[in-house]
Amino acid sequence: MTAGPFSEPAGDVVRRERLVLLAALMTLFLAALEQTIVAPAMADIGADLGDAHLLPWVATGYLLAVTAVSPILGALADIVGRRPTLFLSLGLFLAGSVLAALSFDMMMLIGARIVQGAGAGGLISLPFVVIADKVPVTRRAAYSAYVSTMFAIATLLGPPGGGVLAQYFHWSAVFWINLPLGGAAFVALALHLEEDPTTRRARKIDFTGALLLVVAAGASVLALDVHAGLIAFPVSGTGLTVLALLAWLGFALRMATARAPLVPLQVMTDRTILLSSIGLMACQGSNIGLSLYLPLYFQSRLGLSASEAGFATLGMLGGITIGAYLxxxxxxxxxxxxxxxxxxxxxxxxxxxxxxxxxALVPTLGAVIVATAAMGFGIGVLYPVFQVATQNAAGRDKVGAAVGLLSFMRAAGGSIGVATTGTIAVAIGLTGEAAGLAGPQASAWPLALVPAAMMLACFIAMLALPDRELGDRPPASAGPEGAV
Structure with a gap:
């Protein structure tokens, strides 16, 4: 029987590392939970603060910040160290939580969510860096499975937890809940996370590259949401798309010409890292897009109640959780x-x-649950492998930047999945006036087109993935492996 990651002989060093890893996983759980726990409180927030037309920005502001900041904080962890970058991320997240809970109008809440999301960008990526530092490469898949479990639990607990807190306490409780959990993680990291000076790199922070990345990522997310009709924005979707393309071009030129780029060129051109990032983006887009709109399908087409629809999505979440341990x-x-x-x-x-x-042919509850559970199982298998392959390819000195890039692609995939699946959901009548009515609306089979297209892209990327084994990295003098 293979020993698990917690089966080492007991000792002070082992216990300290366990506490550090558990605290890092807790910070990731908080960041993931905050993506879903707010949704049930939205109605109360709009009624209390007014300006209900701005409510979509409560979610979009958080997602914008997470997407833009993840690679920046990942790269920063390679430059100044894991410990200060993780504390900065946790501090921003908790400060944003306090400001959100104390918000007296919608604009303050949106600003607080941006601060919170900036911290969450680090909390989503840096735990993988800590795992890469503390755990041998051959055992990281087990810890990456725990990460997938954390995401699944956060997705599962977020909506009902937010509903209970908003109904029996106050909408601000969905933000106050972060303080005791985040505080405990902060104390554990402060006491037990020691900085390893070998993880730092002697280079300056590329502020120009960071600014270009923020503009590029922000414009991309806004363009997707505006095109999908999820938010209103003064600039058209076409204008935002042009801005995003120009900013991405500027960022690429900066990474190719800067003496000390924000994301090292070796990371950007490594085939394993690049293809793993594409695969993760496809899996996350498939997962998030379906997870968000499956409950609407169960309600509008199968006549389930909101609570029944929530339980029906457990097939996919259960598949992801089980698959992650394979x-x-x-x-x-x-x-x-x-x-x-x-x-x-x-x-x-x-x-x-x-x-x-x-x-299209057998739209029954059981058949849908079986198909989505099978999808979830496959996605669950892939999640940990992408992380382990990326960490293995990057090496110790660039793992922060590589994991930050991976987290960025995860967030980007979620944005693409939500926007494209949402557009199809509107077209087939899952949202709007028909959302809560079971009846003979248009067939829902186009809803599966988004995950099918994304998983096709993932499959093609995996066919091109270099055939390497864990622990197999080229020497530094050989240059980036499989540069493209």
Whole structure:
């Protein structure tokens, strides 16, 4: 029987590292929870603060900040160290939580959510960096499975937890809840997380590159939401798209020409890191897009209540949670991961096509749950492998930047999934006046087109993934592996 990651002999060093890893996972859980716990309190927030037309910005502001800041804080962890960057991220998140809870108008709440999201950008990426520092590469898949579990639990607990807090206490409780949990994590990290000077790199912070990245990521997310009709913005979706393209071009030129770029060129051009990022973006887009709109399908087409629809989505979440633990066992037998990613991505692509057939031909509750559970299982298998492959390819000196890039792609995938799936949901009548009425609306099979297209992209990327094994990295003098 393969030993698990917590099966080492007891000792002070082992206990301290366990506390550090658990505290890091707790910070990630808080950041993930905050993406979903606010939704049930939105109606109360709008009634209390007014300007209800600005409510979509409560979610968009948080997502904008997470997307833009993740790679910046990941790179910063390589420059100034893990400990100060993690404390900065946690401090921003908790400060934003306090400001959000104390908000007296909608604009203050939106600003607080941006601050909170800036901290969350680090909390989502830096725990992977801490794991890479503390855990041997052959055992990181197990910890990455715990991360996937944290995300799944946060997705599961967020909506009902937010509803209970808003109904029985006050909407501000969805922000106050972060303080005791975040405070406990802060104390544990302060007492037990020691900085390793070998993880720092002697280079300056590229503020120009950081600014270009913030503009590019922000304009991209806004363009997606405006095109999908999720938010109103003074600039058209076309104008935002042009701005995003120009900013991305400027960022690429900066990374290619700067003496000390924000994200090292070796990270941006490494095939393993690049293709793993694409795969993660596709999986996250499929997961988040379906998770958000499946409950609407269950309510509008199958006539389930809100609570029943919530429980019906557990098939997909359960599949993700169970699947996340498979790579640890597989990689304990063989350190080569490409075959696993190819099989898992192809199986998930087939499951998404099966879901389209179910929507079109057998739209029953049981059939939908089986198809989405199969999709979730495949996505769950892939999540940890992308993290482990990226950390292995980056090496210790660039792992922060690489994981930050991966977290950025995760957030970008979620934005793309929500925007594109939302557009289809509107077109087939899952939202709007027909959302709560079971009846003969248009077939829901197009809802599966987004995950099918994304998983096709993931499968193609995995076919091109270099066939390497954990612990196999080229020497620094050889340049970036598989540069493209």
């Amino acid at each position: 790579p640890a066992r597989m990689l304990a037998r063989s350190r080569r991961y490409r075959t696993l990613t190819v099989i898992a991505s192809f199986a998930t692509l087939l499951a998404s096509l099966l879901l389209a057939l179910v929507f």
